[in-house]
Amino acid sequence: MLREDNVTEMDGLGATLAHSALKAIAFVCDILTFPIYVLLQRPWKVCELSRRIKATPINKDDRTIVYRSVDKASKTHIEMVRCNVTTMASMFEFVARKHANKKCLGTRRIQAEEDEIQPNGRVFKKYNMGEYMWKTYAEVNELATNFGKGIRELGNLPRENIVIFAETRAEWMIAAHGLFKQNIPVVTLYATLGDEAIAHGINETEVTTVITSYDLMPKFKSILKHTPLVKTLIYMEDQLKELNSNEYDRDVKILKFTDVLARGAACKIPNSLPSPSDTAIIMYTSGSTGVPKGVILLHSNLIATMKAFVDSTEIFDDDILIGFLPLAHVFELLVESVCLVSGIAIGYSSALTMIDTSSKIKKGTKGDASVLHPTCMTSVPLILDRISKGIQEKVSKGTMLQKILFNFAYEYKVNWVRRGYSTPLIDKVIFGKVRNMLGGKVRLILTGGAPLSPDTHEQTSICLCASVIQGYGLTETTSCATVMDAHDRTVGRVGAVTTVCDIMLVNWEEGNYRITDKPYPRGEIIIGGENVSPGYHKLPGKTKDDFFDEDGKRWFKSGDICEIQEDGVVKIIDRKKDLVKLQAGEYVSLGKVEAELKTCPFVDNICVYGDSSKQYCVALVVPHQQMIMELVAKRGIPMSSFEELCSSRDAEKIVLQELADHGKKCKLEKFEIPAAVKLCKEVWSPDMGLVTAAFKLKRKDIQERYQHEINRMYAS
Helix, strand or coil: CCCHHHHHHHHHHHHHHHHHHHHHHHHHHHHHHHHHHHHHHCHHHHHHHHHCCCEEEEEECCCEEEEEECCCCCHHHHHHHHCCCCCHHHHHHHHHHHCCCCEEEEEEEEEEEEEEECCCCCEEEEEEEEEEEEEEHHHHHHHHHHHHHHHHHCCCCCCCCEEECCCCCHHHHHHHHHHHHCCCCEEECCCCCCHHHHHHHHHHCCCCEEEEECCCHHHHHHHHHHCCCCCEEEEECCCCCCCCHHHCCCCCEEEEHHHHHHHHHCCCCCCCCCCCCCEEEEEECCCCCCCCCEEEEEHHHHHHHHHHHHHHCCCCCCCEEEECCCCCCHHHHHHHHHHHHCCCEEEECCCCCCCCCCCCECCCCCCHHHHHCCCEEEECHHHHHHHHHHHHHHHHCCCHHHHHHHHHHHHHHHHHHHCCCCCHHHHHHCCHHHHHCCCCCCCEEEECCCCCCHHHHHHHHHHCCCEEEEEECCHHHCCCCEECCCCCCCCCCCEEECCCEEEEEECECCCCECCCCCCCCEEEEEEEECCCCCEECCCHHHHHHHEEEECCEEEEEEEEEEEECCCCEEEEEEEHHHEEECCCCCEEEHHHHHHHHCCCCCEEEEEEEECCCCCCEEEEEEECHHHHHHHHHHCCCCCCCHHHHHCCHHHHHHHHHHHHHHHHHCCCCHHHCCCCEEECCCCCCHHHCCECCCCCECHHHHHHHCHHHHHHHHHC
């Protein structure tokens, strides 16, 4: 029998030989195909477009610089202006005329819910699903018109708020556009908010009618006690189940979504069209601190962002978007609105049914992406982080040869992509299986809501063979501030300022960020333009603090810190609220540290905490269950369960060392790396109230939940 060290030496020798053989084969192929690729792909043009100047300073003084886009309005933007598209109501009339018979909104048919027996004997409920059922633009426009009239027939008047509290689905969009046609402001609440936050939004906006879904109706058994003004509940029906309305308060009228459509179809009330200065939405943010704030968004704000997005995003006539992020989030709503104005189809999905291995998909049947074959999708960094780690996990379980082949192909593609080339053969042979998880045709992934780490950005774009376009904006700026250029091949940046707004960079002396910094000016981002909200609903003090008017523009103080590089592109580097000064005087940007440490393969999520009276930070870590169990087992520490592991001091020490090593690779300073960790067995979800619907950390809530553990880490 061979000794273990001899086996390891032979494995290493085999890996080296295999890698050398692959390099030799690739070298020969490159020589043979290089002239063809140069002629067909014109890489010098690709690199030129990537490096071009995208925004320039238009004004500067001792403490501020104002940047503006150099791009021109797109064909769709110009057409919107010519056709007087100034409100959401006029937008949908415009697209319904232009794209009347094209597919608009699609919902997948659920044929049955069946019991599936697992190998351990447990029984899970799974869906047996059919094809997508589509409604054309003309049909959606008619349904929206009927819904809006049905709402008016029920007694709701223009400018009287109505809440939409439902999951992302076609009926959400139909309801919203029906209300826009009657100049009724839509109050949006995340489906994942807690009862107290939901009641707060309903009461603060004084609504009498709530539009919800079958799945969320049970929440109102308790919520209605705290919302005395609500007199009508309208619910979007389930495909398989009927609601028992006898279980609800008899004083509240309960109607099906289709009942309202029927009332509207028979109603003669005309549309009550809004003006650009009317309120379209009061959007309640699932903010990372405190009670949710209602951000007022005018029709003009929404139209401005749509113009900006069509200027910066390449959308083709045959594109299909898979819609699954919350429509109550401004980013998803505006991306879907851009799809509508561009005349492309939106097929709805959810995390439970999206891919073949999703929890509600019956074994042997296809997930939504495999049926829909989308070309575009939206995402948030946490989802892309999980996709990235899923790829890493799959590669780590492969044979030595598979690992060598994958790693070689990855490095090969990265090198050629940076030079301006695409690699169609590598994409098909090596990355085809990964790409097929999302239907095999995704070419564009739009991400926002939080900064995306450069490593995740690169890995998802390389392995999914798609352009990952990062943008930056806030609810207060209607999701719009910057968007990456379609030709930009860099990672870790959020693009240049869009065509409808300006960015003002302002010194932040406390954080030591100034516009005179070298090599690039740095400071707080202040956004000004048509996309900026008038303010917060019923919060005049907060509105006065965060918004101001200057030079004929509305401006918003973001609290985010950036540097603007020589091509006018923004890189987010810090956030005011995330900055902690430690006892020795060092400043730690919690968000920056978390973004880097989250890319560690053993971390599913992380919240770094800093106490100004202490000399170091600590961290609450949600470990990647499978990978951490394997790591601990390799270190010779047997664990009977994941729960036992999360309570183990030995496991904490192992994770702490992994974070330290990973932090050094990411070039974090020693004082930025946590000196103690607590392993959390719960996966932080919006339902728990520890992250927002966009998966941003709710620091205050996390701190309150784990205060005892934070105290223990500092005491130790």
